[in-house]
Amino acid sequence: MTAPQEGTSMTQVSTAPAATAVPGPTGRLRGLLAMSGSPLDYVTGLRDQYGPVVRIPLGWRELYMINDADAVHEVLVTSHRNFTKDVMSVGRGKWAAPLEVILGNGLVTSDGTFHRKQRRLIQPLFHHERIAGYGSAFTNLSEEIQSGWKDGDRLDLHVEMTELTLAIVARTLFDVSLDSDEARTIRTGVPRHEGPLRWDSLPFAHHLAKLPLPGNKRFYEGRDNLDAIVYRLMAERRQGDGQGVDLLSLLIAARDADTGEPMEDVQVRDEAITLLMAGHETMASTLTWAYHLLGSHPEARERMHEEIDEVLGGRLPTVEDLPRLVWTDAVLSEAMRLYPPVMGLARRPLDDFEVCGHRVPKDSFVGIIPWVVHRDPRWWPQPELFAPQRWLENLPPAGTADELTGHAVRPGRPRLAYLPFGGGPRQCIGNSFSRMEGVMVLATLGRLWEFEPVPGFAVDPLARITIRPRHGLPVSARRR
Ligand code: HEM
Numbered sequence: 001m002t003a004p005q006e007g008t009s010m011t012q013v014s015t016a017p018a019a020t021a022v023p024g025p026t027g028r029l030r031g032l033l034a035m036s037g038s039p040l041d042y043v044t045g046l047r048d049q050y051g052p053v054v055r056i057p058l059g060w061r062e063l064y065m066i067n068d069a070d071a072v073h074e075v076l077v078t079s080h081r082n083f084t085k086d087v088m089s090v091g092r093g094k095w096a097a098p099l100e101v102i103l104g105n106g107l108v109t110s111d112g113t114f115h116r117k118q119r120r121l122i123q124p125l126f127h128h129e130r131i132a133g134y135g136s137a138f139t140n141l142s143e144e145i146q147s148g149w150k151d152g153d154r155l156d157l158h159v160e161m162t163e164l165t166l167a168i169v170a171r172t173l174f175d176v177s178l179d180s181d182e183a184r185t186i187r188t189g190v191p192r193h194e195g196p197l198r199w200d201s202l203p204f205a206h207h208l209a210k211l212p213l214p215g216n217k218r219f220y221e222g223r224d225n226l227d228a229i230v231y232r233l234m235a236e237r238r239q240g241d242g243q244g245v246d247l248l249s250l251l252i253a254a255r256d257a258d259t260g261e262p263m264e265d266v267q268v269r270d271e272a273i274t275l276l277m278a279g280h281e282t283m284a285s286t287l288t289w290a291y292h293l294l295g296s297h298p299e300a301r302e303r304m305h306e307e308i309d310e311v312l313g314g315r316l317p318t319v320e321d322l323p324r325l326v327w328t329d330a331v332l333s334e335a336m337r338l339y340p341p342v343m344g345l346a347r348r349p350l351d352d353f354e355v356c357g358h359r360v361p362k363d364s365f366v367g368i369i370p371w372v373v374h375r376d377p378r379w380w381p382q383p384e385l386f387a388p389q390r391w392l393e394n395l396p397p398a399g400t401a402d403e404l405t406g407h408a409v410r411p412g413r414p415r416l417a418y419l420p421f422g423g424g425p426r427q428c429i430g431n432s433f434s435r436m437e438g439v440m441v442l443a444t445l446g447r448l449w450e451f452e453p454v455p456g457f458a459v460d461p462l463a464r465i466t467i468r469p470r471h472g473l474p475v476s477a478r479r480r
Contacts, residue, residue: 023051025046031059038463046065051356052067052071053360064366069379069415079353085346099465101209103277108274121255138168139444143444144178151478157472158473165437170183174230175244175249182229185226185229283434283437283438300331308446340371344367344370345368349366379414390407391406
């Protein structure tokens, strides 16, 4: 499914001083169990114990976890051509990675020259002016979802945010509304954590995905229903006037800059499903974690509400308001630092390379875990503390700021010490779209509502492909 790898003769291995083997724990089964159980504490502990690069035996393979921001830069940016995302093919073996079973050969899963061609084709769909056009979808759909809430309601905010972000993606991608048949199928059809996606971190996932288990059956049925909808919508768009502004219409209309060729239908399907999957759950998690943190930091929540009241004066936000929603934006940045929605970035080196004085072999499984990188105390003083003021560019008058204020925007911090959206040529294409969506949802809902945590409920992060709250986020909704 993946485009042929590009050959590379490049190697980062230097001769002096000799690179040493990467340190790390022993025990193949222990690593596998820890990673499929609750990996976040495990990997953070390994960073503390072993340093910037850690070798973690996982069943039949080793994971080389890169924790140092400069080393991350080397992998994602400087030497990116030495890495492929195709981590499941090694030697003669090539198995469909679990994500490919649903995403096909879209932007997230493709590689090499094919990926570069597709990225060039799709990038213009995410230019600032283009996505600014979706601003009203962010606010209108937020308004719609909150219209069903009553003062004092007990809500599961993870469920509500999943519903909202799905409605947003259904509208912006396919121009269908939440109560349409299409949206219903999309809602039930999006395979969440079933079938192949459930075992993504396991090396034998491709075998498990073929077993006739009920979860697998639901997964494949859901995928087939989704495909049917996407192909039907594509056919409708082709018969239309070609003026549609939803992302599906734009994917159909996109032409390669060199050849003038459009994408084949199956490729439009893969890209559309990729955007649907990539843009929905990540965003739902981001908003849920932001509300979790605001719930336990009432002063930050107060400040956000004051800002929203002051900037909006009660009306709905527009894209023009974004530059003034500074604190709301900082809340979002800090939520994504503490709870980066994507669990890990996986790469396979095409050649041996050297990093932080250690040698990492060709064909190994290299992983970057933003959760760990975002807690590096060299760049993040009091790393566990939720402190949106780190992100403030315009500092308050002297004497009114703490030492964390503006810390994240001061020069000197390596760029990839913060990477919720990844980095380099494979950086998230939905980066600006998500930031805009996040701030506009927080501002729209914040005009009217505040959410109180349920006493005694402990939120437990579940880390799989994304990091989401294992048992949701129950809150009491209070009308402001
Ligand atoms: C808070 C929300 C989001 C987060 C945290 C996030 C995070 C990421 C990360 C970390 C990557 C890089 C993965 C890697 O290098 O291995 C990525 C890639 C990608 N994301 Fe997002 N994402 C978000 C929202 C979105 C949205 C809204 C869309 C589309 C509507 C989207 C579409 C994509 C695509 C297509 C890629 C693959 C890009 C490529 O490789 O060229 N994401 N995302």
